[in-house]
Amino acid sequence: MKKFISLTLVALIALVAFSGCGSKGGTVSTDGSTSMENVIGALKEAFEKENSGVTVTYNPTGSGTGITAVLEGRCDIGLSSRSLKEEEKAEGLTETTLALDGIAIIVNPSNPVSDLSLENIAKIYKGEITNWKDVGGNDGEIVLIGREAGSGTRDGFESITDTEDECKYRQELTSTGDVITTVSGNPNAIGYASLASVKDTVKVLSVDGVSPSEATVQDGSYKVQRPFVLVTKTGAELSETAQSFMDYITSSEVSDIISAAGAVPVK
């Protein structure tokens, strides 16, 4: 019986403690794109440091799910790594561009090819060019690595290269990390991944002679890029905490944090 009483007490104390922290600070819930994890993580950390007691939650579900979550009111701010479609805007959603992200075209470090034209990338992914020697590399069958259907990176890549539904993938992997690991392990592989998460284990190609960097993404000369957008309901007012988070992350003072997280700030 004594045990029971002490347990109840512990539970009560915990309850009071948690509810206390909730009412003082407030929470901001974000939901959506997995590609934005680094950026949102860094912004969340900085915001929480400046406003003690405030919690920012991030639910990495994917752009599509994030957009739906805002529409259904399940989160404050939706995160999408593509621009909203016209029909989504018509449903009452507004987009605010937070940052830009270059999609890097990656190959194995042992591959002598270092530049491809956008057109050739499209041809490679459509299966019209199947051997590296046709684009100036060694004799070897090109192994196409991509992301699963519905991924924001895949959607971004395919719409930029105009290869929607036509890619002849050899592997469809479910995360950026898997793509990088696979490309680094196969001398004839080519893949795409968010510029923010590319590591030294793979070689990043330049596209039409422009290599991806913060500057070339910002001025638009590097073509394979997409926006990171914040999705909110048109006209609906955010909670006070959510609004201050929104103001904070779209202000110019966070651009250092955004570039440190690997994305490119808009201004």
Add this chain to the structure above:
Amino acid sequence: MKNKKKVLETVIHGIFLILGLITVGCVLLISVYLVVSGIPAIREIGIIDFLFGKEWSSTSSDPEYGILPFILTSIYGTAGAILLGVPIGFLSAVYLAKIAPPKLKAVIGAAVSLLAGIPSVVYGLVGMLVLVPGIRMLFGIPDGASLLAAIVVLAVMILPSVIKVSMTALEAVPKEYEDASLALGATPVETYFRVSVPAAKSGIAAAVVLGIGRAIGEAMAVMMVSGNVANMPSIFQSVRFLTTAVASEMSYSSGLQRQALFSIALVLFLFILLINATLNFFLKRSKEK
């Protein structure tokens, strides 16, 4: 006093009943949910097109939802894993149960238990970093992520259950059978394969069915080594299993695509029910004997 005891008994019985019903409730909830959310897409796509369609392109502008490649891949993959894993597992079990000296048996037994405890994502990771490049180099193909890689990983994963269950069955064979056989002049090996194994055969069959169940339900490890492209299965091709079809697209899916994923899960569920029924059949027969 007696009355009080009786009340206490009843109360405790009641609590146990509720705890038991929680499990039943979970099973019912999941089954009902799966059926309810799996049926609409099948009706919309058409059962024939769904089960026997060869094309899966769920996000294209003109989507196709045919899961025949996934069904065949799951069947081939499981069959391959059984062909590769069962002989190894079965012979290890015979060795461990009958021949191995006790010390060695303890060491190997511990290793087998450890193998059973390794999380599937670790199998997948090792497969991805070692097995896939290995297959690529060994067979001189452009990429190693293939049905073969998945079969090898699954074969290793089913080993512990096959070994453990067959071992238990073999150890349960009455010693008198073996003694009689030995006394009649049969060699030990003859005794194991002519007497012990036939006497334990329904237990061994149960081990095989358990292995099939484990192999067909595995998602994580397979997803990391099989390439996940919805091709018709072929040994060196990138393939997608029923489980990975659900797992790889679920997080981003919406609308009919999501409903179709539930339908795939329903098909998988029916497969596994069938396997469980078979397992029960074998277990029952071994008990009746």
